[in-house]
Amino acid sequence: MKNFSATLSPEVNAWIEKTFHPEDPILAEIRTRSVERGLPQIHVGPMDGLHLEVLTRVSGAKKAVEIGTLAGYSGVCIARGLGQGGTLFTFDADRKHMEVAQETFQKAGVADRVRGFVGPAIQNLAKITPEGPFDLVFIDADKANYPAYLEWAAENLRIGGIVLGDNTLAWGMLADEKFSDAEDEEAVLALRKFNQSIAGSGRFRATMLPTGEGLTAGVKVK
Numbered sequence: 001m002k003n004f005s006a007t008l009s010p011e012v013n014a015w016i017e018k019t020f021h022p023e024d025p026i027l028a029e030i031r032t033r034s035v036e037r038g039l040p041q042i043h044v045g046p047m048d049g050l051h052l053e054v055l056t057r058v059s060g061a062k063k064a065v066e067i068g069t070l071a072g073y074s075g076v077c078i079a080r081g082l083g084q085g086g087t088l089f090t091f092d093a094d095r096k097h098m099e100v101a102q103e104t105f106q107k108a109g110v111a112d113r114v115r116g117f118v119g120p121a122i123q124n125l126a127k128i129t130p131e132g133p134f135d136l137v138f139i140d141a142d143k144a145n146y147p148a149y150l151e152w153a154a155e156n157l158r159i160g161g162i163v164l165g166d167n168t169l170a171w172g173m174l175a176d177e178k179f180s181d182a183e184d185e186e187a188v189l190a191l192r193k194f195n196q197s198i199a200g201s202g203r204f205r206a207t208m209l210p211t212g213e214g215l216t217a218g219v220k221v222k
């Protein structure tokens with residue numbers, strides 16, 4: 001969708017990236033290859049990729065779920081965080097995206113720990129419920145279904161498991177009253193509902209990490 005940065009000036013951002021080196025050649029190559037293959041350039045940003053890897057490591061997750069694979073950029077970050085012996089179940093509606101992602105997982109040396117599912121995530125998630133409960137769920141697909149994905153996560157995470165939602169600042173429109181088009185409105189209302197339920201349902205202890213895009217993070221407590 002839009003390029004949006006909530007918090008940091010370009011100068012500060014550049015300094016952070018120069019210092020923390022979020023993007024190695026394997027991750028950088030995903031961006032160029034996915035441009036060549038005509039995929040939309042809506043991967044997580046370099047620092048959000050690093051946040052995903054670090055949060056996955058912190059949580060000690062071994063079984064993770066990703067909704068919205070695209071070219072596998074965030075998937076590689078999570079798979080790295082899982083380490084050897086971990087499993088990432090990743091979902092995308094678009095077969096071509098998943099093909100590019102499978103190349104990515106091969107090149108990144110994590111293909112043995114990733115299982116991809118093509119089709120509408122809501123339907124395919126039902127196929128993996130017997131493999132649960134899961135340690136981590138990363139939500140980054142169609143915004144309208146974020147509330148439904150959160151419900152799935154609430155049912156299928158272990159207590160202490162973590163749910164992460166990308167783009168939850170809604171490109172700066174989270175608190176807007178008016179929208180320029182119906183698509184924005186649908187996405188913003190769904191992201192608002194997602195944040196309200198994770199904050200208020202009593203099933204999660206949750207926070208909003210004000211990364212450029214907004215990364216909502218909640219731990220399942222009930």
Ligand code: SAH
Nearest residue numbers: 043044068070073074092093120121141142
């Ligand atoms: N997480 C990725 C970016 C995902 S972009 C990264 O940061 O690298 C969002 C993806 O969600 C797109 O690839 C799109 O095909 C997929 N998507 C959209 N609607 C979907 C649905 N209903 N079920 C599964 N995937 C969907």
Ligand code: MG
Nearest residue numbers: 044140166167
């Ligand atoms: Mg995103």
